[in-house]
Amino acid sequence: xxxxxxxxxxxxxxxxxxxxxxxxxxxxxxxxxxxxxxxxxxxxxxxxxxxxxxxxxxxxxxxxxxxxxxxxxxxxxxxxxxxxxxxxxxxxxxxxxxxxxxxxxxxxxxxxxxxxxxxxxxxxxxxxxxxxxxxxxxxxxxxxxxxxxxxxxxxxxxxxxxxxxxxxxxxxxxxxxxxxxxxxxxxxxxxxxxxxxxxxxxxxxxxxxxxxxxxxxxxxxxxxxxxxxxxxxxxxxxxxxxxxxxxxxxxxxxxxxxxxxxxxxxxxxxxxxxxxxxxxxxxxxxxxxxxxxxxxxxxxxxxxxxxxxxxxxxxxxxxxxxxxxxxxxxxxxxxxxxxxxxxxxxxxxxxxxxxxxxxxxxxxxxxxxxxxxxxxxx
Amino acid sequence: xxxxxxxxxxxxxxxxxxxxxxxxxxxxxxxxxxxxxxxxxxxxxxxxxxxxxxxxxxxxxxxxxxxxxxxxxxxxxxxxxxxxxxxxxxxxx
Numbered sequence: 367x368x369x370x371x372x373x374x375x376x377x378x379x380x381x382x383x384x385x386x387x388x389x390x391x392x393x394x395x396x397x398x399x400x401x402x403x404x405x406x407x408x409x410x411x412x413x414x415x416x417x418x419x420x421x422x423x424x425x426x427x428x429x430x431x432x433x434x435x436x437x438x439x440x441x442x443x444x445x446x447x448x449x450x451x452x453x454x455x456x457x458x459x460x461x462x463x464x465x466x467x468x469x470x471x472x473x474x475x476x477x478x479x480x481x482x483x484x485x486x487x488x489x490x491x492x493x494x495x496x497x498x499x500x501x502x503x504x505x506x507x508x509x510x511x512x513x514x515x516x517x518x519x520x521x522x523x524x525x526x527x528x529x530x531x532x533x534x535x536x537x538x539x540x541x542x543x544x545x546x547x548x549x550x551x552x553x554x555x556x557x558x559x560x561x562x563x564x565x566x567x568x569x570x571x572x573x574x575x576x577x578x579x580x581x582x583x584x585x586x587x588x589x590x591x592x593x594x595x596x597x598x599x600x601x602x603x604x605x606x607x608x609x610x611x612x613x614x615x616x617x618x619x620x621x622x623x624x625x626x627x628x629x630x631x632x633x634x635x636x637x638x639x640x641x642x643x644x645x646x647x648x649x650x651x652x653x654x655x656x657x658x659x660x661x662x663x664x665x666x667x668x669x670x671x672x673x674x675x676x677x678x679x680x681x682x683x684x685x686x687x688x689x690x691x692x693x694x695x696x697x698x699x700x701x702x703x704x705x706x707x708x709x710x711x712x713x714x715x716x717x718x719x720x721x722x723x724x725x726x727x728x729x730x731x732x733x734x735x736x737x738x739x740x741x742x743x744x
Numbered sequence: 745x746x747x748x749x750x751x752x753x754x755x756x757x758x759x760x761x762x763x764x765x766x767x768x769x770x771x772x773x774x775x776x777x778x779x780x781x782x783x784x785x786x787x788x789x790x791x792x793x794x795x796x797x798x799x800x801x802x803x804x805x806x807x808x809x810x811x812x813x814x815x816x817x818x819x820x821x822x823x824x825x826x827x828x829x830x831x832x833x834x835x836x837x
Binding site: 374376422423425426428451453455477478514515516518545 | 758759760762764765766767771773774775776777778
């Protein structure tokens with residue numbers, strides 16, 4: 367398609383490994399997790415990927431996973447990326463982090479660290495993350511701040527912890543964080559599987575937003591707080607990753623190249639791999655990246671919609687997951703013929719909370735459950 | 745909070761200022777984001793690699809660009825903005 371050369375993948379998300387000490391039931395990694403790490407890209411292969419991404423103009427680099435701290439070559443990768451001119455962000459649970467490691471990352475050139483919390487107390491953090499890590503996260507947050515590295519805290523919200531927003535904001539402020547993201551779970555992969563147990567009710571969501579606004583009003587400007595609502599409560603869909611194949615490029619632990627973190631759930635698409643092709647060819651020439659660039663691919667009601675350039679039909683993953691048709695309008699959109707799938711889920715979320723939690727346990731993200739899911743699929 | 749006119753400041757050491765071939769312009773990179781810079785912004789920020797005060801900066805620029813009329817006001821306006829966004833921080837921080 368013409369025009370592909372005009373797009374610059376400003377953001378490279380390097381998912382270094384799927385290995386993770388946590389077991390979050392809303393993880394965005396695929397349900398089909400590999401049984402081991404044998405297929406992970408080598409250090410040399412990652413260095414090549416980063417060099418090629420820089421050539422395409424990528425400037426922001428996120429080291430993610432899984433838990434990126436699991437990779438023994440993380441310092442080496444940060445150092446090389448910094449030398450190449452990347453602005454390096456580390457996205458971590460802090461499990462496995464130490465003061466010494468923070469120092470070595472800083473010396474290697476890390477510019478920003480994001481630490482995720484799964485609950486605002488020792489108990490809930492352990493329950494939803496599957497590790498007893500709360501005190502350690504607090505200690506590491508302080509350490510990152512003490513070492514002068516810009517820090518963001520990410521608190522993942524869902525119906526079973528969304529009432530903790532105020533507590534978490536107080537903790538973040540006490541720690542001296544400058545930036546906090548209150549990120550509601552979005553319903554892909556493991557989160558979609560657990561959606562009935564995770565999607566908050568409208569009342570819960572309104573209360574959490576109100577609590578956030580009360581906090582902002584009380585502590586003017588000292589801490590930057592962003593509240594991200596679940597897409598399900600929006601009237602219009604979001605562009606896929608700022609537009610499919612326009613801004614973001616994700617490389618999975620095994621070298622598959624995706625326009626977003628979730629795209630592998632779409633069946634019937636071919637996913638190019640950095641072991642076989644250069645990143646440049648993949649970004650510019652591959653069917654995958656060209657397939658949903660622009661608006662030519664759209665069907666109704668998107669094709670004739672006056673807002674089609676604004677949201678570009680929304681998220682392709684969401685369309686596929688919920689309707690089975692990758693070309694469909696994202697059901698988040700109120701004009702989608704499948705929008706009832708969203709309103710039904712929201713209606714179900716208004717049920718009695720405790721009864722629901724008891725009725726169906728959360729499926730935690732781990733290799734045993736991944737294996738069970740794979741067997742179910744086959 | 746430093747006084748940008750008289751106190752020394754530098755470019756935030758946690759940010760990166762660099763020329764991007766692919767975008768054909770200078771950018772400033774910060775946590776999870778970037779901004780494309782105007783020629784004027786680049787001219788100012790490149791002089792902030794070493795500690796400098798606003799008054800010194802304006803004097804330098806007036807020397808290098810004699811006759812640029814609203815220069816002092818433009819620089820002041822830029823520095824107020826740059827300070828509020830943490831692009832520049834007190835020297836030694």
